[in-house]
Structures are given as structure tokens and as C-alpha cells.
Amino acid sequence: ERLKSFGKAEGVAAARHVHVIGAGVMGGDIAAWCALRGLTVTLADQDIARIAPAIQRAHTLFKRRLRDPLLQRAAADRLIPDVDGCGAARADVVIEAIVENVEVKRELFRRLDAQMRPDAVLATNTSSLRLEDLRDVLARPERLVGIHFFNPVAKMPLVEVVAAEGADPAMLARAAAFVRQIDRLPLPVKSAPGFLVNAVLAPYLQAAMRCVDEGLSPETIDEAMLAFGMPMGPIELADTVGLDIALAAGRSLVSDVSEPPTCLAERVAGGRLGRKSGSGFYTWR
Numbered sequence: 001e002r003l004k005s006f007g008k009a010e011g012v013a014a015a016r017h018v019h020v021i022g023a024g025v026m027g028g029d030i031a032a033w034c035a036l037r038g039l040t041v042t043l044a045d046q047d048i049a050r051i052a053p054a055i056q057r058a059h060t061l062f063k064r065r066l067r068d069p070l071l072q073r074a075a076a077d078r079l080i081p082d083v084d085g086c087g088a089a090r091a092d093v094v095i096e097a098i099v100e101n102v103e104v105k106r107e108l109f110r111r112l113d114a115q116m117r118p119d120a121v122l123a124t125n126t127s128s129l130r131l132e133d134l135r136d137v138l139a140r141p142e143r144l145v146g147i148h149f150f151n152p153v154a155k156m157p158l159v160e161v162v163a164a165e166g167a168d169p170a171m172l173a174r175a176a177a178f179v180r181q182i183d184r185l186p187l188p189v190k191s192a193p194g195f196l197v198n199a200v201l202a203p204y205l206q207a208a209m210r211c212v213d214e215g216l217s218p219e220t221i222d223e224a225m226l227a228f229g230m231p232m233g234p235i236e237l238a239d240t241v242g243l244d245i246a247l248a249a250g251r252s253l254v255s256d257v258s259e260p261p262t263c264l265a266e267r268v269a270g271g272r273l274g275r276k277s278g279s280g281f282y283t284w285r
């Protein structure tokens with residue numbers, strides 16, 4: 001229920017202008033997606049040479065998703081390189097998608113805070129950093145939220161909206177409404193390591209790779225999990241995510257505990273065994 005209503009609060013004005021900082025893998029694709037969905041987008045990068053290829057990728061997306069050349073042109077016109085550095089001051093939503101480094105992000109937020117409208121949403125796309133470690137350079141630290149897209153942006157409907165301790169509810173509501181506005185599903189999550197999706201995914205990928213260590217072939221594991229109903233095999237998924245990222249995520253998100261999760265042990269001890277006993281995590285009739 002909470003998931004269904006998240007981002008549907010009344011009285012939240014639609015965003016018109018999004019400013020994206022970082023024209024890399026994620027920022028470029030977030031900017032393209034927002035322009036496709038009808039928003040004006042300014043795209044900035046400290047390395048100007050990164051912006052043109054991102055815009056090229058965006059044009060490919062517009063051609064694929066919009067048949068009418070006039071609509072393609074309109075989308076292309078909505079995506080503007082932020083050459084004069086004025087995008088942040090005008091935007092309703094600012095999304096940071098720069099290098100995953102606490103100090104570099106803090107320095108950027110310090111500058112943005114002075115430029116942005118007080119009512120604009122300031123969001124980070126960080127996958128692994130604590131929002132609490134990024135926001136104390138802001139005059140109102142509670143304004144920072146996470147809007148965490150997945151790669152590839154155009155194919156992944158889920159977007160995590162991350163609430164750090166004491167985050168401004170109005171900013172979270174606007175962030176969630178913005179995610180709905182661009183036709184993505186906002187998932188409310190806390191600012192905990194891995195948020196929700198990566199916290200669940202990292203141990204799964206690592207367990208699959210342990211099977212490779214033990215002698216199973218990647219093809220066998222992927223075929224098995226595909227036949228089990230997963231949309232993509234875990235080894236192919238690890239390759240897609242990038243093995244350096246999978247290694248770092250495994251290191252920070254997979255704890256080597258032999259104890260089962262408390263919620264599991266308690267249910268079994270209480271006879272709540274799942275479907276067969278009428279209840280487990282859910283109630284089954």
C-alpha cells in the first residue's frame with residue numbers, strides 16, 4: 001500500500017527543469033530519460049568532453065523511443081549542455097551523478113547550496129555512500145535526498161528514494177513525485193548500506209560466484225537460475241554491473257555471519273513456516 005501511494009501526494013507541483021551533474025554512465029542516461037519524459041534538462045560535467053557523447057546517446061534513445069521526428073527533435077531541444085553554469089540556479093530538481101567520492105561530492109554540494117533555489121530538490125545518485133556523510137556542508141542538511149537509479153536507466157523501472165535520518169518529508173515527497181512524473185516507480189528506502197535492492201542482490205551474486213570457485217561453470221549457474229525464473233543469470237548480471245563494482249559491493253554489503261537472520265529464526269521457532277503452515281512472512285489462506 002505504501003509503495004502504491006508513495007509519490008502520489010496531492011499538491012506537489014510538477015517539476016519542469018532538472019539539472020544533472022555528471023555526464024557519465026548514469027548522469028548522461030538520467031538526463032536523456034528526463035528529456036524523453038518531457039522535462040527541460042541541463043547537463044553539466046567538470047569535463048566538457050563528456051557531455052557531447054552523452055547527448056549522442058540521448059539522441060539514439062529518442063530515435064528508438066519516439067517514432068515522430070518532430071517529437072525526437074523536441075526531446076533533443078529539451079536536453080541542453082550547461083555551458084554557462086546557470087542550470088543549478090533555475091532547476092526544480094538537481095541530481096548529482098559524479099564520481100563516487102565523499103570529499104568531491106561534499107565540495108560540489110557546498111557550491112550547489114549557494115546556487116540552488118531554497119525549494120528545489122537536491123538529490124544524489126550515490127550507490128554506496130552514506131547521505132549523512134555528504135550533507136553537513138549544506139545550510140539545511142535535511143534537504144538532501146537520494147534518488148538512486150539503476151543501470152541501464154531506460155530499462156529499469158525501479159528508482160530508490162533514499163531518506164537519511166531526519167530528512168525533510170516535503171523534499172522526499174517532491175523527489176518521489178518527480179520519479180513518478182518521469183514514469184519510474186519510487187521505492188522509499190532508508191540510508192542504509194546498499195539501500196534495499198543492492199543489499200539483497202550483493203549476497204546473491206556473491207553466492208553464485210562462490211559456485212564458480214567450487215567448479216561449476218558460469219553457463220550452468222546462469223542457465224539454472226534462468227530456468228528457476230530469474231530474468232537474467234547472476235553471472236551475466238555481475239558482468240553487466242561490472243566486476244569491480246560487484247567486488248566492492250560484496251566487500252561492503254555481504255557479512256560473513258553464520259547466524260540466520262533473526263526474523264527467520266523467530267518465525268521458525270514460532271511454527272510460522274510459510275505457505276505450508278498458513279503464515280510465514282505473509283499470511284496464506
Ligand code: NAD
Nearest residue numbers: 022023024025026045046047050097098099100126127151
Ligand atoms: P562515471 O565515471 O561514468 O561518470 C562520472 C562523471 O562525473 C564523469 O563524467 C566525470 O567527469 C564527472 N565528474 C567527476 N567529478 C565531478 C565534479 N566535481 N563536478 C562535475 N562533474 C564531475 O560514473 P557513474 O557510473 O555514472 O556513477 C556516477 C554516480 O552514480 C556514482 O555516485 C555512482 O555510485 C552512482 N551509480 C552508478 C551506477 C552504475 O551502474 N554505474 C548505478 C547507480 C548509481
